[in-house]
Amino acid sequence: MSRKKAARGKGSSKSPKASPSSGRTAKGLAAAAAPSSGLVYPSRQSISNSGEFYDVAFKVMLVGDSGVGKTCMLVRFKDGAFLAGSFISTVGIDFRNKVLTIDAVKVKLQIWDTAGQERFRSVTHAYYRDAHGMIPKYVLLFFFQQVWLTEIHEYAQQDVVVMLLGNKADSTHDRVVKRDEGERLAKEFGVPFMETSAKSGLNVELAFTAVARELKHRTMKEPDEPKFQLQEYVDKEMRIAGCCQS
Numbered sequence: 001m002s003r004k005k006a007a008r009g010k011g012s013s014k015s016p017k018a019s020p021s022s023g024r025t026a027k028g029l030a031a032a033a034a035p036s037s038g039l040v041y042p043s044r045q046s047i048s049n050s051g052e053f054y055d056v057a058f059k060v061m062l063v064g065d066s067g068v069g070k071t072c073m074l075v076r077f078k079d080g081a082f083l084a085g086s087f088i089s090t091v092g093i094d095f096r097n098k099v100l101t102i103d104a105v106k107v108k109l110q111i112w113d114t115a116g117q118e119r120f121r122s123v124t125h126a127y128y129r130d131a132h133g134m135i136p137k138y139v140l141l142f143f144f145q146q147v148w149l150t151e152i153h154e155y156a157q158q159d160v161v162v163m164l165l166g167n168k169a170d171s172t173h174d175r176v177v178k179r180d181e182g183e184r185l186a187k188e189f190g191v192p193f194m195e196t197s198a199k200s201g202l203n204v205e206l207a208f209t210a211v212a213r214e215l216k217h218r219t220m221k222e223p224d225e226p227k228f229q230l231q232e233y234v235d236k237e238m239r240i241a242g243c244c245q246s
């Protein structure tokens with residue numbers, strides 16, 4: 001398998017022209033080309049400026065209502081930090097890259113952090129169809145807006161990997177949505193589910209790693225290899241970590 005180094009600061013010909021943490025406006029994004037379909041192959045120039053090697057790359061989108069913690073989750077995953085203090089709502093769309101090593105394969109995730117506010121909805125829809133993975137999030141303090149799962153079915157590719165997350169699991173006193181309600185909803189839509197906390201870091205790494213594993217498995221699996229069971233994998237990992245008790 002060939003490995004090439006990601007070019008520094010250069011935009012991919014297959015990707016939208018936003019730069020990481022660019023904070024660009026909806027107007028600018030609407031003018032930018034929406035992503036085309038397909039994998040981000042390492043043989044092409046990458047938008048990553050980390051200079052890391054990778055074998056295969058995927059686009060993953062974080063979607064959900066404003067304030068559920070999409071940006072905080074991405075920052076936690078990428079930088080290991082929590083954005084406490086005043087809430088700065090995302091404008092339009094933004095992305096960060098992270099390379100994970102899965103079974104000795106370097107998997108680059110290009111993670112798109114979307115704006116939850118209604119006024120940006122049409123901008124983010126343009127990005128759905130190019131995503132390999134979608135992570136709809138809700139917050140355990142309010143009931144989930146099923147509209148996100150419905151939108152994914154409507155706008156994303158049919159074989160997109162979807163994983164439902166219930167965030168702010170650390171806010172135990174204010175919790176409104178019980179774990180089994182999240183599980184029931186996920187079952188109804190046939191997607192895996194887990195609870196997370198961007199604040200404490202609970203299950204953040206696991207959520208992204210699980211999606212990356214599924215995507216890598218789909219791309220590189222041998223013909224006789226069994227299907228990767230995403231929900232089984234996260235349940236097992238949570239049991240091992242002892243972190244799935246309410």
Ligand SMILES: Nc1nc2c(ncn2[C@@H]2O[C@H](COP(=O)(O)OP(=O)(O)OP(=O)(O)O)[C@@H](O)[C@H]2O)c(=O)[nH]1
Nearest residue numbers: 066067068069070071072089090116168197198199
């Ligand atoms: N307690 C707790 N607070 C969190 C958690 N994740 C995010 N927050 C807080 O929730 C608020 C919103 O977080 P963001 O990550 O900016 O929300 P968002 O989903 O990106 O919102 P938009 O950009 O408007 O779509 C911030 O004040 C965060 O500090 C979490 O896991 N636990």
Ligand SMILES: [Mg+2]
Nearest residue numbers: 070071089090
């Ligand atoms: Mg945000």
